[in-house]
Amino acid sequence: MQTLPSDTVAGDTIVALSSGALPAAVAVVRLSGPNAGPALAALCGGRLPPPRRAVLRRLVRRSDGAPLDRALVLWLPGPGTATGEDMAELHLHGGRAVVAAVIAELASGPAAFARPAEPGEFTRRAFLAGRMDLAAVEGLADLLAAETEAQRVQALAQAGGALSSRIADWRSRLIEARALLEASLDFSDEADVAEVAEQQAIAEAAGLRSALAVALADAGRGERLRDGFQVALMGPPNAGKSSLMNALASREVAIVTAEAGTTRDVIEVHLDLGGYPVTVADTAGLRETAGEAEREGIRRALSRGRDADLVVWLDPPDETALEPPGELGGSLWRIRTKADLEPGHELRSPVEGSSADGAAGVPGRISVSSGEGIGDLVAAIGAAAAQSLKGGEDALVTRARHRAAIEDAVACLDRATMAGFIAPELRAEELRRAGDALGRVVGAVGVEAVLGRIFSSFCIGK
Numbered sequence: 001m002q003t004l005p006s007d008t009v010a011g012d013t014i015v016a017l018s019s020g021a022l023p024a025a026v027a028v029v030r031l032s033g034p035n036a037g038p039a040l041a042a043l044c045g046g047r048l049p050p051p052r053r054a055v056l057r058r059l060v061r062r063s064d065g066a067p068l069d070r071a072l073v074l075w076l077p078g079p080g081t082a083t084g085e086d087m088a089e090l091h092l093h094g095g096r097a098v099v100a101a102v103i104a105e106l107a108s109g110p111a112a113f114a115r116p117a118e119p120g121e122f123t124r125r126a127f128l129a130g131r132m133d134l135a136a137v138e139g140l141a142d143l144l145a146a147e148t149e150a151q152r153v154q155a156l157a158q159a160g161g162a163l164s165s166r167i168a169d170w171r172s173r174l175i176e177a178r179a180l181l182e183a184s185l186d187f188s189d190e191a192d193v194a195e196v197a198e199q200q201a202i203a204e205a206a207g208l209r210s211a212l213a214v215a216l217a218d219a220g221r222g223e224r225l226r227d228g229f230q231v232a233l234m235g236p237p238n239a240g241k242s243s244l245m246n247a248l249a250s251r252e253v254a255i256v257t258a259e260a261g262t263t264r265d266v267i268e269v270h271l272d273l274g275g276y277p278v279t280v281a282d283t284a285g286l287r288e289t290a291g292e293a294e295r296e297g298i299r300r301a302l303s304r305g306r307d308a309d310l311v312v313w314l315d316p317p318d319e320t321a322l323e324p325p326g327e328l329g330g331s332l333w334r335i336r337t338k339a340d341l342e343p344g345h346e347l348r349s350p351v352e353g354s355s356a357d358g359a360a361g362v363p364g365r366i367s368v369s370s371g372e373g374i375g376d377l378v379a380a381i382g383a384a385a386a387q388s389l390k391g392g393e394d395a396l397v398t399r400a401r402h403r404a405a406i407e408d409a410v411a412c413l414d415r416a417t418m419a420g421f422i423a424p425e426l427r428a429e430e431l432r433r434a435g436d437a438l439g440r441v442v443g444a445v446g447v448e449a450v451l452g453r454i455f456s457s458f459c460i461g462k
């Protein structure tokens with residue numbers, strides 16, 4: 001058995017820590033490429049373990065036989081592996097020095113078996129081997145980033161090919177429609193037959209167009225679920241925005257002082273409300289001000305407000321309360337703060353807040369000091385997020401990239417199905433272009449430009 005690395009392929013074999021930050025209970029180091037087998041055999045003292053079985057081995061250094069760790073290892077011969085190549089896995093004790101010593105043994109010196117992997121390089125190899133298409137790769141990226149249950153469910157479906165298989169279905173319908181058009185060209189000397197085939201092709205393309213429109217109608221929800229429901233806390237200085245932010249986050253993320261104009265940068269926290277992702281942004285209080293840093297803070301606050309799905313506008317119970325500017329996006333809830341300062345507040349029953357779109361259960365006033373209304377506010381935000389993100393089934397279109405490609409396909413189909421006399425060749429050409437647009441979603445067509453960006457968004461080791 002060959003246990004020496006071959007110089008020509010060392011660069012084709014990659015190694016990385018695939019598990020999380022060290023120290024950890026266990027650290028998983030993965031190798032992929034032609035040297036995975038020789039490297040594992042050498043670490044195990046010369047012999048490869050049986051394929052696809054976890055076995056316990058003493059790992060040793062080649063140069064002097066010194067022990068590196070005692071670990072569970074796996075030999076995974078290709079092509080039935082995650083990357084499609086020969087792979088090996090080392091489930092090491094998760095100490096920094098253990099992992100460093102094993103990676104040094106594998107990836108340093110002139111006789112190295114492997115080189116350190118780039119971010120996303122294991123996944124890139126799975127893509128290049130045809131084991132995952134681009135939409136599935138993006139689903140995998142989303143799965144690793146998923147923070148809430150609803151995000152996990154959407155990402156797992158996409159990583160498993162939910163969008164990919166729908167695209168495949170749509171592309172095969174396009175091929176059928178093109179075949180019908182070609183038939184109409186073949187029979188152009190039999191006008192009746194040609195006409196029937198052309199009309200069938202147009203009907204097929206029109207049916208496909210409505211299927212794409214249905215998927216696009218849900219695209220916003222899919223994209224929002226990836227990004228989270230965006231809430232901006234806004235209002236005049238000292239309204240209690242940062243205090244509320246800290247109460248929602250259950251930690252002191254933002255500085256709170258009695259000074260007006262404390263917050264300048266936008267501060268974000270990610271909340272999981274009933275499985276739905278919610279991003280709450282604390283912003284600078286709005287006022288006329290001379291200070292340059294504060295003016296920039298106010299500019300950022302307004303920009304957040306414009307992009308928000310929901311603005312929670314806080315009115316302090318004094319003369320500093322302010323009318324919200326008209327340019328804010330999404331829903332607007334107005335809530336009075338510092339209820340504890342209002343005389344006789346303990347005696348009054350809760351008041352409903354005002355929300356232009358009639359959201360239920362929004363408290364009319366809150367107090368961070370006494371806790372009044374905070375639970376109701378969290379519940380109301382959770383309900384608004386659920387309403388915005390929940391759907392009958394998983395959204396298929398989860399990224400602007402997919403949406404743009406499918407919109408291109410719809411535009412092509414519109415031209416392919418135009419009424420009136422249009423040469424069948426021109427209709428066929430539009431169908432072909434619609435197919436290319438859909439092909440971009442799964443990476444079958446023209447993706448070189450996006451590959452680098454997508455894979456580099458992964459961590460090293462994935």
Ligand SMILES: Nc1nc2c(c(=O)[nH]1)N(C=O)[C@@H](CNc1ccc(C(=O)N[C@@H](CCC(=O)O)C(=O)O)cc1)CN2
Pocket residue numbers: 028079080081082089
């Ligand atoms: N230890 C470990 N756990 C892990 C991974 C890993 O690489 N290592 N994965 C890393 O992403 C995920 C699982 N992904 C995988 C995808 C395909 C194959 C694979 O070998 N597929 C073969 C055989 C299938 C079978 O036996 O059923 C194939 O599809 O032909 C393995 C892992 C999550 N858990």
Ligand SMILES: Nc1nc2c(ncn2[C@@H]2O[C@H](COP(=O)(O)OP(=O)(O)OP(=O)(O)O)[C@@H](O)[C@H]2O)c(=O)[nH]1
Pocket residue numbers: 236237238239240241242243244255256257258259260261262263264283284285286337338339340341366367368369370
């Ligand atoms: N009594 C009382 N005081 C509060 C309450 N919430 C906030 N405050 C006080 O109001 C002051 C301003 O609070 P912040 O949370 O910093 O206000 P802000 O809206 O973030 O202010 P800027 O960042 O300057 O725009 C601080 O002294 C807080 O302790 C409350 O519910 N009751």
Ligand SMILES: [Mg+2]
Pocket residue numbers: 241242243254255256262263282283284285
């Ligand atoms: Mg503040």
